[in-house]
Amino acid sequence: ATIHETAQLFGPKGVWGPESTQTGVCRLSLSDLDKGVRDWFIKETENLGCEVKVDEIGNIFAIYPGKNPDAKPTAIGSHLDTQPTGGRYDGVLGVLSGLEVLRTIKENGFVPNYPIALINWTNEEGARFPMSIMASSVWAENIPLQQAYKLESVTDTDPVSVEHELKRIGYLGPVKASYKTNPIAAHFEIHIEQGPVLEDEERKIGIVTGVQAYSWYKVRVFGKASHTGTTPLLARSDALLAASKLIVKGNELAKKHNCLFTVGVLNLNPAVVNVIPEFVEFIIDVRNPTDEGLTKILADIKETFPIIAKESGKKLAVEFELIYTSDAVKFHPDCISSVRDSAISIVGESKVREMQSGAGHDSCATNSRVPTSMIFIPSKDGVSHSPEEYSSPEDVHIGFEVLLNAVLQYDSF
Amino acid sequence: ATIHETAQLFGPKGVWGPESTQTGVCRLSLSDLDKGVRDWFIKETENLGCEVKVDEIGNIFAIYPGKNPDAKPTAIGSHLDTQPTGGRYDGVLGVLSGLEVLRTIKENGFVPNYPIALINWTNEEGARFPMSIMASSVWAENIPLQQAYKLESVTDTDPVSVEHELKRIGYLGPVKASYKTNPIAAHFEIHIEQGPVLEDEERKIGIVTGVQAYSWYKVRVFGKASHTGTTPLLARSDALLAASKLIVKGNELAKKHNCLFTVGVLNLNPAVVNVIPEFVEFIIDVRNPTDEGLTKILADIKETFPIIAKESGKKLAVEFELIYTSDAVKFHPDCISSVRDSAISIVGESKVREMQSGAGHDSCATNSRVPTSMIFIPSKDGVSHSPEEYSSPEDVHIGFEVLLNAVLQYDSF
Ligand SMILES: NC(=O)NCCC(=O)O
Numbered sequence A, B: 001a002t003i004h005e006t007a008q009l010f011g012p013k014g015v016w017g018p019e020s021t022q023t024g025v026c027r028l029s030l031s032d033l034d035k036g037v038r039d040w041f042i043k044e045t046e047n048l049g050c051e052v053k054v055d056e057i058g059n060i061f062a063i064y065p066g067k068n069p070d071a072k073p074t075a076i077g078s079h080l081d082t083q084p085t086g087g088r089y090d091g092v093l094g095v096l097s098g099l100e101v102l103r104t105i106k107e108n109g110f111v112p113n114y115p116i117a118l119i120n121w122t123n124e125e126g127a128r129f130p131m132s133i134m135a136s137s138v139w140a141e142n143i144p145l146q147q148a149y150k151l152e153s154v155t156d157t158d159p160v161s162v163e164h165e166l167k168r169i170g171y172l173g174p175v176k177a178s179y180k181t182n183p184i185a186a187h188f189e190i191h192i193e194q195g196p197v198l199e200d201e202e203r204k205i206g207i208v209t210g211v212q213a214y215s216w217y218k219v220r221v222f223g224k225a226s227h228t229g230t231t232p233l234l235a236r237s238d239a240l241l242a243a244s245k246l247i248v249k250g251n252e253l254a255k256k257h258n259c260l261f262t263v264g265v266l267n268l269n270p271a272v273v274n275v276i277p278e279f280v281e282f283i284i285d286v287r288n289p290t291d292e293g294l295t296k297i298l299a300d301i302k303e304t305f306p307i308i309a310k311e312s313g314k315k316l317a318v319e320f321e322l323i324y325t326s327d328a329v330k331f332h333p334d335c336i337s338s339v340r341d342s343a344i345s346i347v348g349e350s351k352v353r354e355m356q357s358g359a360g361h362d363s364c365a366t367n368s369r370v371p372t373s374m375i376f377i378p379s380k381d382g383v384s385h386s387p388e389e390y391s392s393p394e395d396v397h398i399g400f401e402v403l404l405n406a407v408l409q410y411d412s413f
């Protein structure tokens, strides 16, 4: 119910069916809608008796007290920001399931051994500011605070920086963003699978053992502007025709290397009907289960693209700029065990499977510093980053129970 | 000199060499810079004794008096607007050579038999407002005034209409835009070739007998948004991958049909690194010397594109919308004769050739109502719609002489 209530309050978009739950959500990081859901989140957690801390990159830590007030809290975290074509579950499920854990503990008068931190990480999606897992990576000190502050939005007509937007919505907090000075003991995250495997195999829970490797590169294609009506085909250096060939080739290489390859962003210049484009810039998102596999396809891309460009026109050239990379991740055996035990006790051995995540998550960042693991629940038709993202109320509930038990088991160590 | 002076005053952009003449011009239609050059143009022509009329679509008619004040004027026309990556000559050469004709007549105390109208046509380029030959087509009553008024700019962050911009810069004039109530007797236009033929053949003057046919279509590709990291290649309906294949195919079809095919404008949605694009819209510019040739390749495109889309993903679909078409044009024999006689008398038979224009011009519109023809001078390397557009001072001068003589010969009929 809280998933649907908050979706209606903070950014419903993309109705795709007659039911009130059949709509997506657009709640871009550090937008007014994001501020709205953050304010709501703080009120809810403070009402449950949490102490709330906001750090300098906008991460919100709601700390539910335990018997050992000075011990590092066990954390449950995910994100409340969404894609522009987002659904109701990606990220939101993780934070709100954590909220349900706190509500359940409180209602039952249960006092955990250690504090429990419920965390809303800033800009996990990388949609508005093009770096995914941004603020959990700052907290993990994997990227410098200033680098994140300077990131410019790609979805605004007039780009604004992360720092500007944090200040504007009042979420540039006083706490240092650091796993050292604001530590947690472990990190659990429940998430929708965003892929088709659990549904296809009729399983209820994915025990996530790691995350595949991925890289984002900006590719710049330089050509030559010229008149569309008077320039013979053979005399052209058409940057968009070359870019089109590169996109098609990238997909062929992905098939060959058993990787994923996608171009989601592309801009061109001068963008006039009767002028041959002289400049195209696009971003490639390339993924493979292993670091070695990713390295191989990237080498192939970097070798092949300049050749194709050269063949397409004598003034054509290609340039690559790495903008983001995330190595393959292996989660912590202790946390994986807690999730496995909890999942098997609730749905039985036949309904669970170990799996690797195709998408990156805040848990990748936390895992670099503290024991971490994740729980997946089925995604209808494997659809995500789309308004039609869907997981049934029953599956959401099972996931919550697995999370609750895993956290309580970890708390009992 | 006037070409270089006005380039420096009104929108120099794109320096490409150390000489003061080695820069391009960006003077988009109905921008502040366009207002600047219009104000200058009116002052110059009024100083020469012209009566100036501005019509309701912003066309400026500067009428130099003749012996028969009530006769229809012989017109010289072209445009002072440029491409965003424009040079110094495209259009500008035509208006300023006409100005030089008026200056020469005046200096020599020559009084023509008929008035001579020097015309600056609004939005020939179709760069800011995506319809080329716009205002001369309104004057020729080939397109309705209201359709032109409603056109929205594609180069502004917040699109504005032609009507809005005409009012804003003070060029929505009182004269009806009509060849019937504001007539001319004939139309001469001198222009750079914008292609390589004259230079390659070492000729000085092109006697333009007509213009090739061309069409602009918006192509919309509908796919399905989905996660780049979790959606298997085979499960995708990637609108940008499909669009890329269409652009590559369009070029192949152009080779097969001996046509030109270009995509200069492309937009996509949601434009996020880790989301497979669900929508791509691009504009194709397709050209052929004959109407039949153009019809053939367009039929092939309309048949092939949907098949390629379908093969690229089961949720992919394609839609076409015609946004502009210009049939092949044959200029008037009388005007062609005037240009031929004039050209041969100045540079000799071996230095001229008849040719078809690859680009559309305001003369296409005037030719539908009054005798028209054009004069081409060589373009260095055939480059146009680029800052490096260049024609030598000598060639510019020869062109001016051919124009002067052609107009005076026509005046003497
Ligand atoms: N879960 C998710 O969509 N994360 C965004 C980072 C990625 O593109 O994998």
Ligand SMILES: NC(=O)NCCC(=O)O
Pocket (backbone or CB within 6 Å): A227, A229, A274, B090, B124, B125, B126, B132, B133, B358, B359, B360, B361
């Ligand atoms: N001459 C010229 O560039 N005209 C613009 C119309 C066209 O694209 O042919």
